[in-house]
Amino acid sequence: MAFVTIRRAAAAAVIAVLCAVAHPSAATAQGSVNPTASSVKEQQLLDALKPDQRLSGRVSIPDPGASSLIQPEGRQFRAERDQNARIGGLAILGMLGLLVLFYVVRGKVRMDGGRSGTTITRFGFVERFTHWLTAVSFLLLGLTGLNITFGRALVLPLIGPQAFTSLSQAGKFVHIYVSFAFALGILLMFLLWVKDNLPALRDIRWFLQGGGLIGLGHPPADRFNAGQKLIFWSVVLGGGAIAVTGYILMFPFAWTDIAGMQWASVWHGLIGAVLFAVILAHIYIGSVGMEGAIDAMGSGEVDVNWAKEHHSIWTERELGKAGKGAAPAE
Ligand code: HEM
Known part of the structure; x- marks a missing residue:
C-alpha cells in the first residue's frame, strides 16, 4: 500500500x-x-x-x-576544493608521520668527526635576512591558510565561535598583508641563490647515496647539495605560483573571469598545502634533525667539520681562498 x-x-x-x-x-x-x-x-x-x-x-x-x-562548474569547483583539502591534509600529516619515524629510526644526523672548533662563514647577513623574511612569512601564510581550509572543522570546536571569529578575521589580514613580504622574499632568494642551485651531474650521485643520511658515506656537494636544490626550486617555483594565484584571488575578476578565479583558488590551496608539507621536512633537517645545521642560518658560521661532510667541494674552495673563511670558534 x-x-x-x-x-x-x-x-x-x-x-x-x-x-x-x-x-x-x-x-x-x-x-x-x-x-x-x-x-x-x-x-x-x-x-x-x-x-x-x-x-x-x-x-x-x-x-x-x-x-x-x-552553474555546474561551481559544483565541480567545490568538489575539487574538497578533494584538494583531503590531499593537502594527508600530505601534511603523512610528512609529520614520516619525520617522526625517521627521527626514531635514524636519530639525529651527527658530525662524524665531532666539532673541530674552527668555523667557516656560510651565509652573510643579507642571505640570512632573506631566509628568515621568507621563512617567517611563509609559516604565517601557511598557518592562516590552513585555518581557512580546516579551521572550521578543527579549531572552531576547540575555542568556540567568538574566539574563532576573531582569530579568523585577524588571520585573514595577516594572510593578505604578509603575502607581500613573502613575494619579496621569494624574489630575493631567487636572485641570491639561483647560481648555486643549477643542476649538476653530481646531484645524481648525491641521490644514489641517499644524501649521506643512510650510512653510505657523504657524497661530494658544492654550496647546495641535490636535496637543497630540490627545496630551493620547490620554494621558488611553488612559492611563485602561490603568489601569482594569490594575487588573482586578492583582486577578484581584475584579470580573469569566474572560471579563472576557480582555477586560481584550486591551485593556490593545493600548491600551498603541498609546499607546507615539503617545508616541514626542510625545517626538520635544518633544526633538530642535523647537528650543526642551524648555525648556518643563526650566526652564519658553521663548523668546518660540518662543512666538509655536507659541502666538501664548496668548503675546499672557500678554505683555498687565501686568508678567508676558516676562523677559530669562540
Ligand atoms: C623554522 C623554520 C626553518 C629553519 C629552522 C630553517 C633552517 C635552514 C637552514 C639551517 C638552512 C641552511 C642549510 C645549509 O647551511 O646548508 C636553510 C636554508 C634554506 N631555507 Fe630554511 N629554515 C626554515 C624555514 C624555511 C622556510 C619556511 C623556507 C621557505 C618557504 C625556507 C627556505 C630555505 C631555502 C630555499 C634554503 C636554501 C636551500 C636549503 O638549504 O635547503 N626555510 N634553512
Missing part, C-alpha cells in the same frame, strides 16, 4: 516538474529553467544542472556575473 502511494507521489512529482518546465512562465526560450519564475520549484533548479546547463536570470546591478544563479 505504502509502495503504491510512493509510486503515485513520484509520478505526480515527475508530471509536475515536466509541466512546470514546459510552462512558458517557467522556461526560457532555450528550454532551460527560469530561476526567477514564480512557479519554479527547487527540484527543477537541481534537475537543470546537467552538463553545459546553467541557471541565470536578469540583474540591474553593474556586475553581470551576479545574474548567474547556479
Whole structure:
C-alpha cells in the first residue's frame, strides 16, 4: 500500500516538474529553467544542472556575473576544493608521520668527526635576512591558510565561535598583508641563490647515496647539495605560483573571469598545502634533525667539520681562498 502511494507521489512529482518546465512562465526560450519564475520549484533548479546547463536570470546591478544563479562548474569547483583539502591534509600529516619515524629510526644526523672548533662563514647577513623574511612569512601564510581550509572543522570546536571569529578575521589580514613580504622574499632568494642551485651531474650521485643520511658515506656537494636544490626550486617555483594565484584571488575578476578565479583558488590551496608539507621536512633537517645545521642560518658560521661532510667541494674552495673563511670558534 505504502509502495503504491510512493509510486503515485513520484509520478505526480515527475508530471509536475515536466509541466512546470514546459510552462512558458517557467522556461526560457532555450528550454532551460527560469530561476526567477514564480512557479519554479527547487527540484527543477537541481534537475537543470546537467552538463553545459546553467541557471541565470536578469540583474540591474553593474556586475553581470551576479545574474548567474547556479552553474555546474561551481559544483565541480567545490568538489575539487574538497578533494584538494583531503590531499593537502594527508600530505601534511603523512610528512609529520614520516619525520617522526625517521627521527626514531635514524636519530639525529651527527658530525662524524665531532666539532673541530674552527668555523667557516656560510651565509652573510643579507642571505640570512632573506631566509628568515621568507621563512617567517611563509609559516604565517601557511598557518592562516590552513585555518581557512580546516579551521572550521578543527579549531572552531576547540575555542568556540567568538574566539574563532576573531582569530579568523585577524588571520585573514595577516594572510593578505604578509603575502607581500613573502613575494619579496621569494624574489630575493631567487636572485641570491639561483647560481648555486643549477643542476649538476653530481646531484645524481648525491641521490644514489641517499644524501649521506643512510650510512653510505657523504657524497661530494658544492654550496647546495641535490636535496637543497630540490627545496630551493620547490620554494621558488611553488612559492611563485602561490603568489601569482594569490594575487588573482586578492583582486577578484581584475584579470580573469569566474572560471579563472576557480582555477586560481584550486591551485593556490593545493600548491600551498603541498609546499607546507615539503617545508616541514626542510625545517626538520635544518633544526633538530642535523647537528650543526642551524648555525648556518643563526650566526652564519658553521663548523668546518660540518662543512666538509655536507659541502666538501664548496668548503675546499672557500678554505683555498687565501686568508678567508676558516676562523677559530669562540
Ligand atoms: C623554522 C623554520 C626553518 C629553519 C629552522 C630553517 C633552517 C635552514 C637552514 C639551517 C638552512 C641552511 C642549510 C645549509 O647551511 O646548508 C636553510 C636554508 C634554506 N631555507 Fe630554511 N629554515 C626554515 C624555514 C624555511 C622556510 C619556511 C623556507 C621557505 C618557504 C625556507 C627556505 C630555505 C631555502 C630555499 C634554503 C636554501 C636551500 C636549503 O638549504 O635547503 N626555510 N634553512
